[in-house]
Amino acid sequence: MSEIGMNSYNIGAKIRRLRHARQLTLQAVAGETGFSPALISQIENNNVSPPIATLTKIARFFNIKMADLFDEEHEQRFELVRADQRRPVCLEEAVHARSYALSPQKQHKKMEPCMVSNSGEQVAGDSHSHAGDEFIFVVKGSAELTFDERTIRLEAGDSIYFDATVNHQLSLANQDETILLKVVGR
Numbered sequence: 001m002s003e004i005g006m007n008s009y010n011i012g013a014k015i016r017r018l019r020h021a022r023q024l025t026l027q028a029v030a031g032e033t034g035f036s037p038a039l040i041s042q043i044e045n046n047n048v049s050p051p052i053a054t055l056t057k058i059a060r061f062f063n064i065k066m067a068d069l070f071d072e073e074h075e076q077r078f079e080l081v082r083a084d085q086r087r088p089v090c091l092e093e094a095v096h097a098r099s100y101a102l103s104p105q106k107q108h109k110k111m112e113p114c115m116v117s118n119s120g121e122q123v124a125g126d127s128h129s130h131a132g133d134e135f136i137f138v139v140k141g142s143a144e145l146t147f148d149e150r151t152i153r154l155e156a157g158d159s160i161y162f163d164a165t166v167n168h169q170l171s172l173a174n175q176d177e178t179i180l181l182k183v184v185g186r
Helices: 003-009 011-021 026-033 037-044 052-061 066-070
Strands: 088-091 097-101 111-118 133-140 142-147 150-155 159-163 168-172 179-185
Touching: 011 037, 011 066, 026 037, 026 052, 037 052, 052 066, 111 168, 133 142, 133 150, 142 159, 150 159
Parallel strands: none
Antiparallel strands: 088 097, 097 111, 111 179, 133 159, 133 179, 142 150, 142 168
């Protein structure tokens, strides 16, 4: 397929949206697919026309049909993800916490909702900041959020909304299980 043909399907943008929806870096996708971060970037920017075998491997990684990459884009007004359709999208800085995208396919989102859970182990993420706002609701268990050199303990039922440009760190408590609803604004 010619590069013009590939660009007409906007495959690179679709792959980038899938990667961003799952909060993955180029390096994470490259590590899982066996391709270099530079190649993934070139594909996302429509600078190369990858062979079908490459696209098949990328589609398999994102758990989509390769045909979805070639579908014309029609803006969906909603996305429904059933509980049994949720898939882990990335590890939360440690082996014992998982993130699940709650809207992995919706295009042109203004926020990224996800569910974070641990398996009873203490989990502390890295301190970081990013553009936008963030909202966390503790569904079950407890967590600690440290920002601006201040640590706030959150219990089940508590929520916090904050400016994510401030350096922050989230830690899940050591107990049976902690479940958080996390929404990151763009």
